Amino acid sequence: MISNRRKRLIDKAARWVVTAGGAAIIAWLAAIFIFIAIEVYPLFGKPKIGEVISFKIDGDFRPAAIGMDEYHESSYIIGEDGRVFFFSPKNPSTPPSPPLQRGGILSAPLEVGGLIRLVKLDASSKITSVYRSGDNSRLALGTSDGRVLSVKITYKINYDSNNKRIIEPEIEENNLIQITTEKLPIKLLAFTEKESDIAATVYTEDGRLLFYGRKTTETLLEGIKTEEFHADLSDQITNHKSEIQNPKSEIKITSLAIDGFLENLYAGAESGNIYHFDIRERSSPKLINTIKASSSPITALSFLLGDVSLVAGDGEGGINIWFRVRDDTAETGWRLKKIHTLKSQGKAVTSISPSVRGKGFLTASSDGTVSSHFATSEQTRFIIQHSSKPISMVSYAPKNDGILSIDTENILHYQTVNDPHPEISFKSLFGKVWYEGYEKEEYVWQSTGGTDDFESKFSLLPLIYGTLKGTIYALMFAIPIAVLGAIYTSLFMNPWLKGIIKPVIEIMAALPSVVLGFLAGLWLAPLVEKRIPAIILMLIVLPFLSILSSLLWRSLPLSLKRRFNSGNESLLLIPVFILGMIICVWMNYYIENLLFTGDFRNWYYNTLWLRYDQRNALIVGFAMGFAVIPLIFTISEDALSNVPKHLISGSLALGATLWQTAVRVVLASASPGIFSAIMIGFGRAVGETMIVLMATGNTPIMEWNIFNGFRTLSANIAVEIPEAPAGSTLYRVLFLAALLLFIVTFMINTAAEVVRQRLKKKYAQL
Amino acid sequence: MKKFIKTGEPFIWLTAGAVATSLIMIVAILLLIMKNGLGFFWPSDIALLMLKNNEKLLGQIVNREAIPQPGAAAGTILKYRIQLKMGNRDIYGLDFKWVDVEDIKGIDYPENALCLERREWGNMYGFAKELKIAGSVVSGTDGNIWTALNSSVEKYGELHKRIVFVAKKEIGQINYDMERLRLKIRKLELEYGKENPAIKEKIENISKEIEREKGLYEKKSLELEELYIKTREAVILISTAEEKEKEIPVYNVVRAYMPNNMGVFQKMGIYLSRLWEFVSDDPREANTEGGIFPAIFGTVMMVLIMSIAVVPLGVLAAIYLNEYARQGTLVKTVRIAVNNLAGVPSIVFGVFGIGFFIYFIGGVIDKLFFPEMLPAPTYGTGGILWASMTLALLTVPVVIVATEEGLGAAPREWREGSLALGATKFETIWKVILPSAAPGIMTGLILAMARAAGEVAPLMITGVVKLAPSLPLDWSYPFLHLERKFMHLGFHIYDVGFQSPNVEAAKPMVYTTTFLLIGVVVLLNIFAIFIRNRLRKKYVSATF
Secondary structure (H helix, E strand, O other), X not given: OOOHHHHHHHHHHHHHHHHXXXXXXXXXXXXXHHHHHHHHHHHHOOOEEOOXXXXXXXXXXXXXXXXXXXXXXXXXXXXXXXXXXXXXXXXXXXXXXXXXXXXXXXXXXXXXXXEEEOOOOOOOOOEEEEEEOOOOOEEEEEEOOOEEEEEEEEXXXXXXXXXXXXXXXXXXXXXXXXXXXXXXXXXXXXXXXXXXXXXXXXXXXXXXXXXXXXXXXXXXXXEEEEEEEEEEOHHHHHHHHHHHOOOOOOOOEXXXXXXXXXXEEXXXXXXXXXXXXXXXXXXOOEEEEEEEOOOOOEEEEEEOOOOOOEEEEEXXXXXXXXXXXXXXXXXXXXXXXXXXXXXXXXXXEEEEEEOXXXXXXXXXXXXXXXXXXXXOOOEEEEEEEOOOOOEEEEEEOOOOOEEEEEEOOOEEEEEEEXXXXXXXXXXXXXOXXXXXXXXXXXXXXXXXXXXXXXXXXXXXXXXXXHHHHHHHHHHHHHHHHHHHHXXXXXXXXXXXXXXXXXXXXXXXXXXXXXXXXXXXXXXXXHHHHOOHHHHHHHHHHHHHHHHHHHHHHHXXXXXXXXXXXXXXXXXXXXXXXXXXXXXXXXXXXXHHXXXXXXXXXXXXXXXXXXXXXXXXXXXXXXXHHHHHXXXXXXXXXXXXXXXXXXXXXXXHHOOOOHHHHHHHHHHHHHHHHHHHHHHHHHHHHHHOOHHHHHHOOOOOOOOOOOOOOOOOHHHHHHHHHHHOOOOOHHHHHHHHHHHHHHHHHHHHHHHHHHHHHHHHHHHHHO | OHHHHHHOHHHHHHHHHHHHHHHHHHHHHHHHHHHHHHHOOOOOOOEEEEEOOOOEEXXXXXXXXXXXXXXXXXXXXXXXXXXXXXXXXXXXXXOEEEEEHHHXXXXXXXXXXXXXXXXXXXXXXXXXEEEEXXXXXXXXXXXXXXXXXXXXXXXXXXXXXXXXXXXXXXXXHHHXXXXXXXXXXXXXXXXXXXXXXXXXXXXXXXXXHHHHHHHHHHHHHHHHHHHHHHHOOEEEEEEOOXXXXXXXXXXXXXXXXXXXXXXXXXXXXXXXXXXXXXXXXOEEOOOOEEOOHXXXXXXXXXXXXXXXXXXXXXXXHHHHHHHHOOOOHHHHHXXXXXXXXXXXXXXXHHHHHHHHHHHHHHHHHHHHHOOOOOOOOOOOOOOHHHHHHHHHHHHHHHHHHHHHHHHHHOOHHHHHHHHHOOOOHHHHHHHHHHHHHHHHHHHHHHHHHHHHHHOOHHHXXXXXXXXXXXXXXXXXXOOEOOOOOEOOHHHHHHHHHHOOOOHHHHHHHHHHHHHHHHHHHHHHHHHHHHHHHHHHHHHHHHHO
């Protein structure tokens, strides 16, 4: 025998264990929601910004260009005199960087730490201008004697025996080109290389805009041939200008940019104009367009990743993104359009540094601030005060996690940032966005593409649309069958048949959705494709047949009728329906020939201009409807059967017919229950994955056309999450989709449950 | 007439029609799957089609349909075409061909038409010409060729088994051991540093073991080579319908039969043997042939692991909710929430599984216990454990609800009686209430198992693969490999039906897999319904 004390102890322990365990499990279920929400949160989080670290540069070292490496360990400054200095902004005191302390003086120690001299540059010439091309590693330097040197900075990464990272910077000096014959200093420069072709434009001290092009062609006869072209573009601008106004005024160019395809040259002017030159014909660049882009000077121009979007910053801090859009009214078929406008910075934009991963970019301003923007989502992510003096140059780290800037006092500023999802805003997820290469604002979901500079498009709207489309077609099929079936089963059906029907329906509910999806996609879809008129016909013929049967039944002699109990009508209808279906299928051929010129799909396309996909919304409607029918059926049947019996008896006793009682009494009082059944069916259809995955083409388009496909939130998750790296934007957006599904289904189910509970209470009171 | 409509009789028939439609649909689907799933293994006759252009085609007729004639006038006579499974993929490139009935001069069923099921390239249809076994030749006209062929197919089947055993089991085991030893060294080095003298001796010992394994490996490779030489010994010469000749190693033949010459019982034998192969063998030819044993095994194993997790969790939560928690609005809300969780889409649970189990918990486990494997993940990637846990979360509401129903069904008097006799609350629950709730728990578990067996969406992102190299349970230490990826019947259906390069050839297999899956799920459900009905009856009789 166990003593009483021990018994009580065990009892207490059990109480404690069960309470703790049970509460923990329930909390655990709540944690699902919380965990998913935590994973989504960083999408909308604010960027994390580190402290600004400043270094003073020794007076005799005048920086012309700055740039960062991937690890912030080997960033560079190029001096006006051609010296290149590598240093680690992250830990300035560790070698190989020179002894420089926070806030200390960056004396240019030639020998000590990573200081190299550009060999191709004459000692006498100075760097007067710099152009950085899209991928950030290529630089072009314009000199005081009218030459351009293209330089490539690369990093070799090795690991030593202790797995410590060693970064070795390398400078590759490529072409040295004499562009101005007069050896005039180059004030502004744009330079792009593609394989061995070159296009360069310079704006010289004496106000001329000069073009230089080099083209290498390979022919069978002549072998490799290199041609060089020189052109003065200033005349084209002044000529153009003279037509408008004051012919004598000099055109002052304030910024230049050439795209990576060597096709377009843009020159921003002090007047606020952007001159667009077509430089595909390298021998004769042509001014094709002049756009009044701003009322103040265009102080900075830069291409974003992909070399299609052009950012223009002006003297009043306005930042706009332009790209060419197809336009039939324009002479060339294309027109440069202002696509995105960002919030004005207030003060002149001095420098732009595009990101190499995505459509983000940094701008520096003459009031000493550096701001980060994202073009497509039109967001200014953050603004940071780097200095009290104007910033002359800014550079974005390759992984977008650091900023290096330099001000007019020659003070370097370094700062880490962490802004992993700049492309996400409420608008980019749910609104219309104008993407590169599109003719207008659109809702687009396209998470991955073929090229490196592909921009992911994360509009959830096509997916939400697809989800609703599938759900609505499924419910259109399921509700009539399930609700009518429930009415019949609960009110008119023979009890013995009821005993069979209910388990059958339960088994119908248990059919795995992958099986339904498989049958829908591989059996039903090809079958329906050939027999659409028959399917449409069936939808009309079958209800008609049941009513017809009732008339026939009435006219049958009583002796025959007596053999069947009432309540078995549905069994009698089965052979009738099968016969009806066979007739419909048989008629299909004739209807198709008679009404649809022999081929429904062609007819559909030719008359309505809508495409027919084999796996379409109709198929999903059938398959998902099939999955939802048992759910709606069971709950509606429950609600109908629970209507208090005395109400029915009362109604019948007052002389109402069976049908009148069914509609006016039972259906009326059970309607909230049926409504809640439909809501639960809706919840199930919204989240169904395998059926839509298998029975549609999974194309994220937005059309209500019943004969084409769609992509739902759930199928999208199943398709894309295996490819999404943990923590990436796509990964988090998919979590957001899951969160949406969770919230929607949970709320719908809760609402349905509340309605049912109320109904139960009401019945109890009656 | 109007009066008749007023009685509502037509509307009653209309509602009856809805029930009839549901019944027709469900029965049609079950019949369709049964017909296609079970018919696949029946060795149907091989037809020789003689076409009007004197071409000859040999194969099994699998389908017949009307040819669509767009634009034809009404009343045009329908034309038909038949689909022929011609096999011989290595010769024709395609398995199937549509032939218009119009073009056919005649159909013959030659008695000596032979069907060879091969390990590669699918079926071969033709006529046996010669059988060459190690020099001796049996001619096709010889009556003995049939028995000779069958006995040699059997013999080489044994050889195949031996090769699989050596290549997969023995050499696989050696590779596995070597990899483990290598990781052991890495682990020691990570723990103590690379050149630490303290582990020098240990490492040397392990290296010696690796050397020994290498020696074993070479021995086994030699044996395997010898076995492979044997596979080329026997060859059968087949002539196709157009009298092209093709030599096929007997080793490549899984099964040979002449269906046109067989009685029902012989066919039945082939049927059963193919069915057995289907449930017991590994898949061949990118899952389109052979068996689905790994998928069955994976499904069962996943469901079992899930059950082990879900029962204690669900029962504990249900006891808490029903017996210990103070009944009030909070518990009511929790109950509704738990119930509604069952309605949350399964893919959401999959997303949770991938984020929480795989990347979070799995990542931590890898860092703590498997640093030597990094950067290759061990638990930080999908596997059977995580898939089972995800499904356990998905199905725990089902168990909670069913258990609560079971607990609630126990009559009040029992509880009061037990307490009155001096039992503590725990004793009452443990000895009186819980046993009576057992059928409820069983129902919940069975429903959970049925749901888990049929679920695919959360699995395909948490550890199911189309082809798993090894089972999650085998003879290599530590026997149970919870981190391994596995195959699953439901995913098999999706993968073979939609991702396979040869969907047409694979379709019958998918139907059979579907039949199997539905069979399991429906049986489980019927079982659950049966238990629940008994439970209800029991308490109905107990109260009166």
